[in-house]
Amino acid sequence: MSMFNAISTAHSGLNVYRTWLDATSDNIANANTVTSTDEEAFQARRILAAAVPGNGAGVGGGARVTGVEFSSPEGRLAYQPDHPLADEDGMVRTPDIDMSVEMTSLLMAQRGYQANLAVVERARDAYRAALQLGRS
Amino acid sequence: MAINGVSGVGGFSRPAPVQRPSLTEPGTAGTNGTGKAAGGGFADQISDALASVQQSQEVADGLAQQAATGDLSDIHDYMIASTQAQLATDLTVAVRNKALESFQSIMQMQV
Amino acid sequence: MVYDVTTASLHAALRGLSARRGVQAQNIANVDTANYLAQRVDFESALGSALDDVNRGSASAASVARTSPQTTTSLDPTRLNGNNVNLDDEFLAQEQTELAYSTVIEAMSAKFRLMRTAIKGQ
Numbered sequence: 144m145s146m147f148n149a150i151s152t153a154h155s156g157l158n159v160y161r162t163w164l165d166a167t168s169d170n171i172a173n174a175n176t177v178t179s180t181d182e183e184a185f186q187a188r189r190i191l192a193a194a195v196p197g198n199g200a201g202v203g204g205g206a207r208v209t210g211v212e213f214s215s216p217e218g219r220l221a222y223q224p225d226h227p228l229a230d231e232d233g234m235v236r237t238p239d240i241d242m243s244v245e246m247t248s249l250l251m252a253q254r255g256y257q258a259n260l261a262v263v264e265r266a267r268d269a270y271r272a273a274l275q276l277g278r279s
Numbered sequence: 280m281a282i283n284g285v286s287g288v289g290g291f292s293r294p295a296p297v298q299r300p301s302l303t304e305p306g307t308a309g310t311n312g313t314g315k316a317a318g319g320g321f322a323d324q325i326s327d328a329l330a331s332v333q334q335s336q337e338v339a340d341g342l343a344q345q346a347a348t349g350d351l352s353d354i355h356d357y358m359i360a361s362t363q364a365q366l367a368t369d370l371t372v373a374v375r376n377k378a379l380e381s382f383q384s385i386m387q388m389q390v
Numbered sequence: 391m392v393y394d395v396t397t398a399s400l401h402a403a404l405r406g407l408s409a410r411r412g413v414q415a416q417n418i419a420n421v422d423t424a425n426y427l428a429q430r431v432d433f434e435s436a437l438g439s440a441l442d443d444v445n446r447g448s449a450s451a452a453s454v455a456r457t458s459p460q461t462t463t464s465l466d467p468t469r470l471n472g473n474n475v476n477l478d479d480e481f482l483a484q485e486q487t488e489l490a491y492s493t494v495i496e497a498m499s500a501k502f503r504l505m506r507t508a509i510k511g512q
């Protein structure tokens with residue numbers, strides 16, 4: 144039903160934003176994960192999303208996650224000689240994660256998720272109003 | 280003295296034209312005109328109205344079956360069809376009741 | 391005439407949607423259960439083919455009333471704990487089930503209202 148199309152489009156949006164939220168929370172949780180210099184640094188994940196083509200009526204089919212982008216494996220070199228993983232120069236690798244960028248992503252992902260939930264609610268209310276048609 | 284025929288009592292269309300009594304048949308002309316205009320026209324109108332009520336009910340039923348199997352593309356299609364069927368039925372019933380009322384009040388007229 | 395094909399199909403839809411609602415609640419309750427696979431209910435295929443048979447004239451309205459919902463297991467990919475319940479999917483599916491249920495209830499009420507007008511004559 145046409146109201147349900149709006150709901151399934153919003154559903155695809157919810158999946159994209161939730162994946163983004165999950166990836167961002169993973170990045171934040173690992174923002175200080177230190178590795179030794181002979182390993183790769185923790186790589187932050189960026190979600191790539193694309194629009195889904197519609198069914199020909201001029202309306203699109205929502206969005207989907209098309210892939211993940213990883214940040215650089217070299218990370219940043221930091222001087223922490225007391226760290227158990229430090230090499231002979233006292234250097235360790237820290238992830239190339241900027242906390243302010245991640246917090247902004249978190250906010251945007253949360254807002255996007257809530258916006259899609261609002262779409263679902265509006266579509267549902269419109270459908271219920273249609274069910275009242277013709278009632279005296 | 281000439282007696283003018285009574286114009287048709289069917290409520291749906293304009294009244295049938297009045298039959299002028301001819302000079303050679305003074306007694307029957309007026310009543311002939313009345314019988315044809317009221318009886319034939321009203322009966323046809325009633326059966327047309329019933330056929331269209333039946334059709335609107337069938338359309339609403341078809342859309343209801345689509346709603347049951349989840350194939351209905353727009354809910355408002357079904358709601359409008361069902362409202363039309365209900366209103367058509369209500370109208371037919373109201374007309375029938377009015378006609379019955381008029382018939383009964385005519386039958387109760389003191390002659 | 392009172393219990394015709396349309397009423398039978400609406401009644402079958404109500405049974406199916408009610409079964410679906412129960413299965414969805416069970417899926418949500420088991421969102422963290424290890425190795426639990428989401429269950430799905432399908433009544434539309436059986437109902438659709440029964441209605442096609444009736445419209446072709448090869449079955450009676452009673453066959454529509456006899457259709458029953460089928461429960462199947464979802465083969466969606468599982469997470470690490472063997473569970474494949476997607477909470478967003480289940481919530482939205484619940485919304486759709488509720489809307490479909492309201493629609494079918496309204497359709498059935500409208501049909502009974504119509505019959506009552508014809509019977510009572512007002």
